[in-house]
Amino acid sequence: MASNSSSSSDDNAPVRVGILGCGHVGSALIELLGERARAIETASGVRLEAGAVAVRSISKDRGIELDESLLTTDAEAVVADPSIDVVVEVIGGIEPARSLVLAALKSGKPVVTANKELLASVGSELYAAAEANGVDLLFEAAAAGAIPIIRPLRESLLAEDVRSIIGIVNGTTNYILTRMAEDGATYADALGEAQRLGYAERDPTADVEGFDAGAKTAIMASIAFGANVVAGDVYREGISTITSKDIESAERFGYVIKLLAIASVFDAGTDEEEIGVRVYPAMVPVSHPLASVRDSFNAVFVEGAASGELMFYGRGAGGQPTASAVLGDLVDAASNLQRGAFRPVPSGPRPSIRAIDDLESAYFLNITVGDSPGVLSEVAGVFAENGISIRAMQQDDTPESEASVAFITHQGRESDIQATLSRLKEHDAVKSINSVIRVIES
Numbered sequence: 001m002a003s004n005s006s007s008s009s010d011d012n013a014p015v016r017v018g019i020l021g022c023g024h025v026g027s028a029l030i031e032l033l034g035e036r037a038r039a040i041e042t043a044s045g046v047r048l049e050a051g052a053v054a055v056r057s058i059s060k061d062r063g064i065e066l067d068e069s070l071l072t073t074d075a076e077a078v079v080a081d082p083s084i085d086v087v088v089e090v091i092g093g094i095e096p097a098r099s100l101v102l103a104a105l106k107s108g109k110p111v112v113t114a115n116k117e118l119l120a121s122v123g124s125e126l127y128a129a130a131e132a133n134g135v136d137l138l139f140e141a142a143a144a145g146a147i148p149i150i151r152p153l154r155e156s157l158l159a160e161d162v163r164s165i166i167g168i169v170n171g172t173t174n175y176i177l178t179r180m181a182e183d184g185a186t187y188a189d190a191l192g193e194a195q196r197l198g199y200a201e202r203d204p205t206a207d208v209e210g211f212d213a214g215a216k217t218a219i220m221a222s223i224a225f226g227a228n229v230v231a232g233d234v235y236r237e238g239i240s241t242i243t244s245k246d247i248e249s250a251e252r253f254g255y256v257i258k259l260l261a262i263a264s265v266f267d268a269g270t271d272e273e274e275i276g277v278r279v280y281p282a283m284v285p286v287s288h289p290l291a292s293v294r295d296s297f298n299a300v301f302v303e304g305a306a307s308g309e310l311m312f313y314g315r316g317a318g319g320q321p322t323a324s325a326v327l328g329d330l331v332d333a334a335s336n337l338q339r340g341a342f343r344p345v346p347s348g349p350r351p352s353i354r355a356i357d358d359l360e361s362a363y364f365l366n367i368t369v370g371d372s373p374g375v376l377s378e379v380a381g382v383f384a385e386n387g388i389s390i391r392a393m394q395q396d397d398t399p400e401s402e403a404s405v406a407f408i409t410h411q412g413r414e415s416d417i418q419a420t421l422s423r424l425k426e427h428d429a430v431k432s433i434n435s436v437i438r439v440i441e442s
Helices: 024-044 075-080 097-106 116-132 150-156 171-183 187-196 211-225 244-253 319-339 375-385 414-426
Strands: 015-020 048-054 086-089 111-113 162-168 255-267 273-285 297-304 308-315 360-370 390-396 402-409 430-439
Touching (some): 015 024, 015 075, 015 097, 015 319, 024 048, 024 319, 048 319, 075 097, 086 097, 097 111, 111 116, 111 319, 116 211, 162 211, 171 187, 171 244, 171 255, 171 297, 211 273, 244 360, 244 390, 244 402, 244 430, 360 375, 360 414, 375 402, 375 414, 402 430, 414 430
Parallel strands (some): 015 048, 015 086, 086 111
Antiparallel strands (some): 162 255, 162 297, 255 273, 360 402, 390 402
């Protein structure tokens, strides 16, 4: 095992923490370290102490009490400093985060990170480096904010045959959809409110287009299924096309719309299995526990062959919740370091990914058709031709020459639904296809 400066005989020596980044999460972590240091030492015997903080600008006002002598713009020097025992990376992005994390691991320093983009892109490389050097790489905050989901998957459910994960893992989009459903806000107004409250960035693309949730889905699938799932494996749709009319239609049918992260294991007909990973907005029955997850909260369901369904729920957005998860990992990393122990990340080879065309779901479709005799029969015939059966239908009031019709289908194959949509677009009676949203049946 690689040596480290904390592996001394002085059990009372503090574990010095090098923090890379001091934005919302980094500054919240520093505050929590100051507030919780004594309680952490009492509970765990670990004395944590901020040793250095790498920032872009030393002069920036961060709104926290911080000894300016700890600040530096040289992140590489923080990692290389022999007095630093554990490194926390909260700068985000791929580079220089990847190089800094690898350097820390190779020097025998445990790393705690909240960087979902990094882990979803090059996680297997980092997991291997951590194991090769006998140190921890911990990343609870990279999946679901304050919710402890990575640790249960890595430890409590290590021997479980996990079959699926489904959840709400982006607090920003959940807040937007909550405001649209409960207050009648438009998408634009709800997004603006989320930005004013600090839930959404000035450029909200990563959240609203599903990139953030996609990265988290890849990380959870990798740990749950023991496979190297990367962000590019995740089929992704965001919520930017969801309208107030979609919200109203969902309510009429007894659903709410949520951005869901879903990872599943499928038998491939051989000794191998396939993994399906996707992120998209879906209609969830109001009776489903996920339907009541409001505002910036997250929730994750894990289904195991023996354990059945387990639900994890909590805050999913904001500096404080994320910092709380980072601090929990930091205590674990420091404790393991002092004991000369570490826990490797369960990882595996690249899996076989089931294409979205081969996955199944029920669907909501809203189309506008010419209001003339026999049109609905013709439209229903298009569904039937492609093996899609209709479970429910509603017609909205429209101008006399047109009719707006909403359908909910039974479970169907994605490729069959796409074939149905192609045929409907070509049909003379179909004026427009307004919405296509997947539906969770139970």
